[in-house]
Amino acid sequence: MAGFAEATAVTRVGEGRYSVLLDEAFGFAEALNGGYLMAVVGRAAVDASPHEHPVSTATSFLRVAKPGPAEVHVEQRKTGRTAATSRVSLVQGGEPVVDALVVTGTLDAAGEPDWTGEAPAPALPPIDACCTFDSGKADRGFADQVDMRFDPSTMGWLDGQPSGRPEIRAWFRFREAHEPDAYALALAVDALPPVALNMGARGWSPTVELTWHMRAVPAPGWLAIHGGGRLVTGGWFDEEVEVWDSAGRLVAQSRQIARMGRPARR
Amino acid sequence: MAGFAEATAVTRVGEGRYSVLLDEAFGFAEALNGGYLMAVVGRAAVDASPHEHPVSTATSFLRVAKPGPAEVHVEQRKTGRTAATSRVSLVQGGEPVVDALVVTGTLDAAGEPDWTGEAPAPALPPIDACCTFDSGKADRGFADQVDMRFDPSTMGWLDGQPSGRPEIRAWFRFREAHEPDAYALALAVDALPPVALNMGARGWSPTVELTWHMRAVPAPGWLAIHGGGRLVTGGWFDEEVEVWDSAGRLVAQSRQIARMGRPARR
Numbered sequence: 001m002a003g004f005a006e007a008t009a010v011t012r013v014g015e016g017r018y019s020v021l022l023d024e025a026f027g028f029a030e031a032l033n034g035g036y037l038m039a040v041v042g043r044a045a046v047d048a049s050p051h052e053h054p055v056s057t058a059t060s061f062l063r064v065a066k067p068g069p070a071e072v073h074v075e076q077r078k079t080g081r082t083a084a085t086s087r088v089s090l091v092q093g094g095e096p097v098v099d100a101l102v103v104t105g106t107l108d109a110a111g112e113p114d115w116t117g118e119a120p121a122p123a124l125p126p127i128d129a130c131c132t133f134d135s136g137k138a139d140r141g142f143a144d145q146v147d148m149r150f151d152p153s154t155m156g157w158l159d160g161q162p163s164g165r166p167e168i169r170a171w172f173r174f175r176e177a178h179e180p181d182a183y184a185l186a187l188a189v190d191a192l193p194p195v196a197l198n199m200g201a202r203g204w205s206p207t208v209e210l211t212w213h214m215r216a217v218p219a220p221g222w223l224a225i226h227g228g229g230r231l232v233t234g235g236w237f238d239e240e241v242e243v244w245d246s247a248g249r250l251v252a253q254s255r256q257i258a259r260m261g262r263p264a265r266r
Numbered sequence: 267m268a269g270f271a272e273a274t275a276v277t278r279v280g281e282g283r284y285s286v287l288l289d290e291a292f293g294f295a296e297a298l299n300g301g302y303l304m305a306v307v308g309r310a311a312v313d314a315s316p317h318e319h320p321v322s323t324a325t326s327f328l329r330v331a332k333p334g335p336a337e338v339h340v341e342q343r344k345t346g347r348t349a350a351t352s353r354v355s356l357v358q359g360g361e362p363v364v365d366a367l368v369v370t371g372t373l374d375a376a377g378e379p380d381w382t383g384e385a386p387a388p389a390l391p392p393i394d395a396c397c398t399f400d401s402g403k404a405d406r407g408f409a410d411q412v413d414m415r416f417d418p419s420t421m422g423w424l425d426g427q428p429s430g431r432p433e434i435r436a437w438f439r440f441r442e443a444h445e446p447d448a449y450a451l452a453l454a455v456d457a458l459p460p461v462a463l464n465m466g467a468r469g470w471s472p473t474v475e476l477t478w479h480m481r482a483v484p485a486p487g488w489l490a491i492h493g494g495g496r497l498v499t500g501g502w503f504d505e506e507v508e509v510w511d512s513a514g515r516l517v518a519q520s521r522q523i524a525r526m527g528r529p530a531r532r
Binding site: 055056058059060062063077078082083085087096099100101103105107108111112113114115116117164166199208209211213215216228229230231232233234235236238242250253255257259 | 321322324325326328329343344348349351353362365366367369371373374377378379380381382383430432465474475477479481482494495496497498499500501502504508516519521523525
């Protein structure tokens, strides 16, 4: 295991072309983590841009990415003084695995917000009142990389008692000494178990599309992740995530649309 | 003026290529309406897909679209039984104006939701307690096409008294006899004046990225549009919109990120 920075490193191999070695450490049984793939995509987009941060990342998940070599293709579409926009694809075995539209900009790490809405309610319980969650699978991968502490009131699905509300909340940090940055936020917005697990979903709920926005440069320390949803219908559900940093700032927002998970075939 | 259906009609001119005549009737002084452009993009994506509805549309606004001829290019990226994904670009004068990632699927018009979150609060006042808003400009275009009735408590910015909360709410329907459909929802999620007008923004606030999801087939009648936001910082603001139909269903969700408007140069 190489650490998050190394696992998401991209190497420029040509105009708008990057190579990457996808690390199984950021996988589950079913697939590499979508947030990990968005982090890789973001690193390539920022490398190809005059700006420093992935302000907006809209992502289509097309196919399951596998550990091993892949390429990232970055096509500049508009480069402006405040923002630059690119089309980015993660390609493996000659097929697109992830498509993204990435807007880069440069956020001021010392900037103070002009206005912030209310902090999400309910707040997360203190870290030592939260619970851990280990899938118990041999390929627990992701859980070896990140230390997540869950609000017990949102984890009833684990014991066959889903809350009936599409909500999951958790504290998040890396197990290694890697403080939050833009790419950690990409990971954080897709780090929760699907909120639909509290609505009776079972197994894997594949994300179809996820858009996330980086709103501020995160402070060191734990991130608080608040996941919710608005509608479950026709096999589709939405999941909204807000990530707040240790300084009490809203640092990332996301919405994804996903398919309700069904029990795995045996 | 051709009516919304005609103004958004696309003509297939080749494999994944469509021509369209962009209609000034859906414009403002500054630009054609972004929702109108998303409706055009959605029509082409659905035409090229085996599915009926634009379930997810992530959009980068690159350049100002002008009334007149344009092309839509649709590139299939994955076609599945439940969903198909394409990369779509609106091109004018040889340059991309709008890039989008579109996921199509087929929603069941008779389907009942399995679960819906609380209706947004506060509710919209009754239609006859709401106010109209006419920019008074000769090129009022958009306002001639849609009949919007605004919650007066969210329109203080009109009189130089912004509420200090990034919220605008309105009822929405076409002036012509055109009941809500998928493409009307594309228009509705970007139909409000920028919520940042209530935070001191002035003039045009260009949308950089907007992702919207169609969640249900809308019933005939008025649509209720609820716009809000979470953070204004560093010249960026987010705007979230929920659209509810006359049957009390959540039919569309969106988030956009935009730049704070500044007074127009004289």
